[in-house]
Amino acid sequence: xxxxxxxxxxxxxxxxxxxxxxxxxxxxxxxxxxxxxxxxxxxxxxxxxxxxxxxxxxxxxxxxxxxxxxxxxxxxxxxxxxxxxxxxxxxxxxxxxxxxxxxxxxxxxxxxxxxxxxxxxxxxxxxxxxxxxxxxxxxxxxxxxxxxxxxxxxxxxxxxxxxxxxxxxxxxxxxxxxxxxxxxxxxxxxxxxxxxxxxxxxxxxxxxxxxxxxxxxxxxxxxxxxxxxxxxxxxxxxxxxxx
Numbered sequence: 001x002x003x004x005x006x007x008x009x010x011x012x013x014x015x016x017x018x019x020x021x022x023x024x025x026x027x028x029x030x031x032x033x034x035x036x037x038x039x040x041x042x043x044x045x046x047x048x049x050x051x052x053x054x055x056x057x058x059x060x061x062x063x064x065x066x067x068x069x070x071x072x073x074x075x076x077x078x079x080x081x082x083x084x085x086x087x088x089x090x091x092x093x094x095x096x097x098x099x100x101x102x103x104x105x106x107x108x109x110x111x112x113x114x115x116x117x118x119x120x121x122x123x124x125x126x127x128x129x130x131x132x133x134x135x136x137x138x139x140x141x142x143x144x145x146x147x148x149x150x151x152x153x154x155x156x157x158x159x160x161x162x163x164x165x166x167x168x169x170x171x172x173x174x175x176x177x178x179x180x181x182x183x184x185x186x187x188x189x190x191x192x193x194x195x196x197x198x199x200x201x202x203x204x205x206x207x208x209x210x211x212x213x214x215x216x217x218x219x220x221x222x223x224x225x226x227x228x229x230x231x232x233x234x235x236x237x238x239x240x241x242x243x
Contacts, residue, residue, distance in 0.1 A: 006055075010034045015042045015057035015208060022058030022189075029053070030119035032126055039147050039154055040215050042208045044188060049113050059204035062187040062194060064155075066178035069171060070198040071232075078164040079171065079232045084134040084141065086172040086230040092124045095131040095143045099157035112157065120156070123147065130224050132173045134165040142166040144173070146185075148224070150215035153177055154186040170197065172230035180223055183214040 001019045006012070006028035018024040024043060028034055030053065038044060038055060047054040071079070100112035123129035128149070134142035142165020144158040153173070158166040174185065187194045190201060202210075 010037060012038060012041055012043055012055065015204060018057045018059065018204070020059075022056045023054060024057050025055045026052050028055070030115060032119075032122055032128070035119060035123060035147075036128065036149070039149055040211070042204070042211050044154070045116065046111050046188075047113070048111055056188075057204060058189055060190070060201035061204055061207040062190045062199045062201055063207065063210075064174065064185040064187055064194065064197065064199045066174040066182055066185065068198045068200075069174040070196065071171060072196070075164055075167055075171070079168055083162075084136060084165055084168050086169055086232070087133045087135065087226065088176075088228070088230065089124075089130055089224050089226045090133050090135075091140055092129065092131040092145060093121055094140055095133055095145050095159070096120055096157070098140070098143070098159040098161070099145065101159070120145065127224075132169045132230065134160075134162075134169045136162060136165075143169050148219070151180075151182045151217040151219055152184060152186065152211060152214040153182060155188070167197065168232055171232040175232060176223075176230050180220050181217075182219070183210060 001017055003019065003023060004013045004017070004025035006025055010031070010033050013025060015024060030045065035045070043055050043057045045053055046056050096112070096117055100117065120129045129145060129147050131145040132143055133140055141162040142160040144155060144166060146156045147154040158170065160166040177185065187199050
């Protein structure tokens with residue numbers, strides 16, 4: 001398949017035309033309107049420093065259905081200790097910057113370049129991008145952020161400064177989204193970490209069909225209330241998720 005080059009017009013070729021590695025097109029910008037359209041069409045940006053903007057739609061796609069999240073026994077022990085307070089949208093900017101920092105410290109580079117960070121901060125200010133934070137007392141020690149459209153959540157990145165902090169944040173998010181009728185959390189590309197927590201691979205075709213239905217539904221406007229603490233899934237009510 002060819003790699004398409006985007007113009008100034010905010011549009012994308014169909015995701016099904018992506019190459020075998022998932023790369024669809026190159027160029028364009030990270031304007032909010034273009035990013036929202038990309039996510040609605042099953043496409044996301046992913047590029048490193050000194051690269052042009054690259055847009056992807058992998059096949060298969062890793063997704064996590066909120067009701068199917070898996071909680072290991074060691075993670076259950078952490079949750080039962082009540083080590084972390086989980087909030088939403090209390091500190092989006094710190095969360096996204098922490099998500100980028102570990103990769104820089106390891107000299108591995110990061111796809112969370114300055115341009116990307118600024119773009120998602122703009123989306124947060126528009127009420128489209130959201131963060132879930134794990135706090136130990138008053139210290140931010142883990143979390144994740146992503147995009148919310150309709151009843152779909154597109155997970156972008158996670159970080160942990162203490163053991164299991166981001167995992168507890170993900171469990172709490174999954175429970176929160178399940179309660180509010182969300183269809184899936186998009187994990188984008190396969191990782192052993194997310195498979196161990198219940199992520200499953202589905203075909204791009206199946207993902208796009210699920211996505212088209214999910215983005216048309218409306219979610220509770222109070223979903224991202226920064227004054228509410230999130231709870232991890234009540235383990236005693238969900239024994240089949242415990243391994």
